[in-house]
Amino acid sequence: MKKQKLILIGNGMAGVRTLEELLKLEAELYDIIVFGAEPHPNYNRIMLSPVLAGEKQVEEIVLNSREWYAENRITLHTGDPVTAIDRKARQITTASGMSASYDRLLLATGSNPFIIPVPGHDLPGVVGFRDIQDVETMLDSARQYKKAVVIGGGLLGLEAANGLKKNGMDVTVVHLMDILMERQLDKPAAALLKASLEEGGLKFLMEAQTEAILGDQRVIGVRFKDGSEIDTDLVVMAVGIRPNTALANAAGLHCERGIVVNDTLQTFDPRIYAVGECVQHRNNTYGLVAPLFEQAKVCANHLAQLGYGRYQGSVTSTKLKVTGIDLFSAGEFNEAEGDETLVLQDPAQGVYKKLVIRDNRIKGAVMYGDTMDGSWYFQLLREATDISSFRNTILFGQHDLGDAGHGEETRVGMLSDEAEICGCNGVCKGEIVNAITSQGLFTLDEVRAHTKASASCGSCTGMVEALLASTVGEGYAATPSKKAVCGCTSYSHDEVRKAISELELKSMPELFDKLDWGTPDGCPSCRPALNYYLLAAWPAEYRDDAQSRFINERAHGNIQKDGSYSVVPRMFGGLCSADDLRAIADVADKFEVPEIKVTGGQRIDLFGVKKEQLPAVWKDLSEAGFVSGHAYGKALRTVKTCVGKNWCRFGTQDSTGLGVKLEELTWGSWMPHKFKLAVSGCPRNCAEATIKDLGVVCVDSGYELHIGGNGGIKVRVTDLLCKVESEQEVLEYTAAFIQCYREEAHYLERTAPWVERVSLNYVKQRVVEDKVGRKALYERFKLSQQYAQVDPWKARAEGAETHEFTPLSIDRMRAAS
């Protein structure tokens, strides 16, 4: 097939990102030609501020080198702006007289700085702040002259002012309003910002309207409306940008403020797409890269002829890149009538945080001084999360919200996998952690290369480094993917699982041998996965390999940062008796447990138990009738219940009793990842069943089964699997669903992504429609449970695996010998 021709006009951040996304999807579809007005390959415009401030060199901010274009067989023409588009002939012409034809055209012409048309605006020494050339002009002036005026106290203006100051100039910022960065900040935050910039040596003229720029050969001053004047050798105009629509307009494309596009980033001419700052979408134009990168993704999807992406607009957040100043803002940060505000102010520390709340949801946030939780608030804002349950402590940040049983030390550790770390590129924590572990990444540059996290504005660099330094939590092993399990093999997860059952592989050495494993005994990525796959395939025969489990599962507790462990006894369905509570209290007293907490899954967590103490603690608990709560494992965690019809006037069924039965059926089961259940007694859903891996919602006529939910910051609500009439059916369907997941998901794949990967219909077919298949799954689950429901705590309390819990001692040996 002959390749189609794609031309990109505008060799900037949005356009080239679109090409990158396109190449990922379809590398062979197009012959691509790029025209750029600037003489450079694509560079990171955001980083012009650090370049101006002398913190970076121009070479360091190049995003796509000329080699990149060559490697991807993209023809690049720099320094040659396109001057006309002939839509009938599907041809473009450039300033140098070159012409080229296209099947598809992509416009990404960015925007131009707005130059206020006052007298003198075209004098030498008046510049915008947009490209490398502007920066060079400014740096030149800084070498020759002393004084600079920056018109505009917004993001760009302040970054320019800061940079010029760093270059030794005497800088005055002129602003029309009485609040700096009024589009991002409220009054108190702006005041803090102004004070700290003044401390750094910047001067401000507030509420000043420019009337004329003075000078003959070159600018010598600025005059304001009130008649006052100020001397200067350089004027930087940073009062805003205007989408660059000239070329599109001349070609007869519909433009308003920007080039008008629909949700697929198509202009009014279906062969012509547009992305970036030059675009107007649903009446919005954008001036930050995060939304432009989202556009790029969708646009690439359509250029690749996949046709399923939709761009629906973006909410943006802002950070200021002035070294030493931490500032974050998002959403509607100035409260409207009827809104509530939560404010934390600590003038001594220079910290200010404000959240605007409407209907228990965050509508806007401004933070100054401590912006660590900015991305968390932003996530809550975008997902419209109801914050009423943690409103009291929300201003103290996410680390104040514990999910029991996890000892992560840092705030990044507390973030969920779905939490966005890099706002510019939309990279979430899970992706970064996965990249770090699966690709074996160790440096910031490698993480940037693999994930793009912190590769744009760089504000999140600190968080990415923190993640690198502490790849904690659940993510420290293989990533579920269609690719090879790990570097030891070229087989995928599915292929390995298939081989285990078809070749009847029943031990790890056998598996390594038959599948030609590249390493004698695997690696920390594949061993835990293989151990699980073997266990799931041969519950009766396979002997669990403790040395292939992560420490939490080996020690049957969650290791905490100080090396101690936490202990969560199982309480079936969350029910307990006074005796149970007394027994736990006794253990807590006897072993001087420093902290006790009720978990989100309705269990009691004992913190700070020493590893050596564990068997003794378990012995006491076991004698009181408790078994392990498996709060540390890729296993069945808890069945959360509401009180149901025994007590609640709305209850339709005995939700607590059903929860107990479910937990009795399922406890002890090892899974590809952690697995949570819940039962609510009516659709009011007090047990939050619709964000669990499997949730039961009781109704008058029976029980609804919901699957594939997930809590955390990025909530995934369950899909309805089916409705059944009796408790027995609930048990059978649940077991069948679990078994299907156990047999077919990839290790470390939660039900939510699994259901999305294999599709809800597939699961319905297996668990609901195929009656015989369901029964078989149920039976296989029960069989496997016969071997799984052996309490690991009791066994260890009675002496199993003592070596795990008793250190050897030299002094003891010496005494003996």
Added chain:
Amino acid sequence: MNEWIPVTKLEEIPRLGARKLQAGDLDIALFRTGSDEVFALRDRCPHRGGPLSQGIVHGDAVTCPLHNWKIDLQSGEVQGPDQGCVHSFAVRIEEGVVYLDVASLESAA
């Protein structure tokens, strides 16, 4: 001068696993590989002090449980792009008994 003292039997260390050995204030990790070799390293990851005895042993290396640094059991050196080294101690096995050179402990203290 070497001073060998017996510290445990080989079978007391799980294959592809480790035991923690306390020598006064010093924590040592004793590792047993798939081919029944035994190595002794200080039980402190050069990265952030993670307990290496709790890691996963594979080939001639152990991977730290905290952030997956991979450490060579023989030399104690960190492998791959990271840099660092953890103190290693001399061990030998005789008739199923593992001996540690306590003289080599002095240099670590």
